Amino acid sequence: MAFSSGINGKLYFGSAVSATTLVGQVKNWTWSVAQTVLDTTSLSDTDRTVIPSTRSTTGSCSLHYYGSSSTASSLIDKIVKTGASLGDGTNAESTQVTFKLEVDGSTITIPAYITNASMTCSVGEVVSVDITFEADGAAVQNSL
DSSP, X not given: OOXXXXXXXXXXXXXXXXXXXXOSSEEEEEEEEEEEEEEOOOTTOSSOOEEEEEEEEEEEEEEEOOSTTOHHHHHHTTTOOOOSSTTOOOOOOXXXXXXXXXXXXXXEEEEEEEEEEEEEOOTTSOOEEXXXXXXXXXXXXXXX
């Protein structure tokens, strides 16, 4: 019986559908799709009825951080934009990123915006970066 494990997973990112930059030192990644529904129940109905509405896709990943050459640094740059001076409230917008999540050659490719990035530094551990993202539209490729 074949099975997949975390050792088989990969995370790529880029600025287009062909997300080809392999993110090194990934600790984990996740993605989730949620489907909302609209209520279509009428006054005479005895049971609730619904129709599908919008879907939302979110995800997260945790990466080891190894300094300026790290792909984690490249991802942080997509959300952290610097200003010209202290208190500068007008800065560049966040940049869209395309994530390609892969397990055993099966992939899902998701255009997204990074919604949260946090860095953790603990004694005796490698510095890590946790990133969450939200899809901008539907997945553009899916072979899961």
